[in-house]
Amino acid sequence: MVSPSPEVNFPVHFQNHIAWVKIPDRLSVLEAVDFKSTCHNLVLGDQVPQAIILDFSETTFIDSSGVGALVSNLKAAKNKNVELLLKNVSPQVMAVFSLTSLDQVLTFQQDEPAPHGDNSQLPVTHPSVRSVVKRSIDIVGALVGLVITAVLSIPIVIAIRFDSPGPILFGQIRCGWMGKRFRMWKFRSMVINAEELKNTIPNQAKGQIFKNDQDPRITKVGRFLRRTSLDELPQFWNVLMGEMSLVGTRPPTPDEVERYEVPQWQRLDVKPGMTGEWQVGGRSQIKDFEDIIRLDLKYQENWSLMYDLKMIVRTIAILFKKNSGAM
Structure with a gap:
């Protein structure tokens, strides 16, 4: 809370x-x-x-x-x-x-x-916002990540093409620092009309988030991409552009932010990240919005450059564990 x-x-x-x-x-x-x-x-x-x-x-x-x-x-x-x-x-x-x-x-x-x-x-809402070293780490990490993405994209693109019709990439509007909207990129893991079908899927989460462990909109290849977090590789581009950071808070959708109570906007005082407390804390098991708020504020309270580096190491380790990705 x-x-x-x-x-x-x-x-x-x-x-x-x-x-x-x-x-x-x-x-x-x-x-x-x-x-x-x-x-x-x-x-x-x-x-x-x-x-x-x-x-x-x-x-x-x-x-x-x-x-x-x-x-x-x-x-x-x-x-x-x-x-x-x-x-x-x-x-x-x-x-x-x-x-x-x-x-x-x-x-x-x-x-x-x-x-x-x-x-x-612009105001310095959190020390991480104006950290030159953090931004430098983001740029270097994004460039390395984009090289890896370029290599892995070949089999991923082929798999997506054979699995279901539609575009390779999926862009979704998210809210970044201070609520500024940007388009976050992923490899497509759902059917092309997923947004239209959302209201027909039961929500198993509490609060301003949506989750369903057996979401039928997810394709076969998409389920693998999510489990391994390979679907998030294109977000290195968002990091390079400065819209996201390697480590930060979970990037919410505008409809989530529309339902926020005022104190919950605190989570937007830092840039959203590709990983963070919510990721290493078992994001596929987190189904209560208040738990996400708690983890996001924990990141803000404990932030340091060393904390970010430790979070990156923990994320890499978790990616090799079974069922660690999003569902």
Whole structure:
């Protein structure tokens, strides 16, 4: 479970049926839960305001939990036909909105023109995000992995072609650092209409994940690729592009993130990884979303370069064990 955050005060005052909410200098997991509660109470109260103005003039830091709370507040406001307006957003915060494409759906007002944020102004939500050594390890590992992928892809491509019709690669939209969406690549292990059939398959997992040990959508070759984790080799390209890391948290799908409670957005404070605590912890046996949250937060708490290297070694060792891969 995600531990509750301490209560944070969000001053609210009203003027002509408009609610003004003062946002503090930081909007992180410590403040995000109460930020969400404050705005939800406004739109669900007896006197619903015509608009809510969020004053970001003093805010210079926002993390994934803050983004999650803002997304939740935007949805709640739209459901009640309440305008949500962000006022005086700093370049640092605007850079995050640009990264996550929220700048395209939010409404802004500036008392004075603000310079547009760039990547150098993005927040350091976790030490691993700006680690030059970690990124160097990712690049070297990705290049080596892509060479291995090129060699192994020959028999894999032939096997997929003979097993079932459809493309060799499967691309799926996932959420990365801060919730930024990217296309994650795999060797196709399911039938081509797998996404359309998903709602017909019983979900054996709890929470915001989907698992079925006998998923009929998985092909014969696909079951072998998953058991050996060979289906994930194309993700070395995602690592090379900086969308993923060799080691990190499990990359969630957008529909999973849509159902997150605010504290659960913490898992997006680091880059998703090809491997991590969830992988070496027996991912095919993990069927409770809270267990994934616990493992992801464990990685964030214990992270170091040596921890990453140990995780890579453990992953390589586990790949040679029977039934270690995903099902």
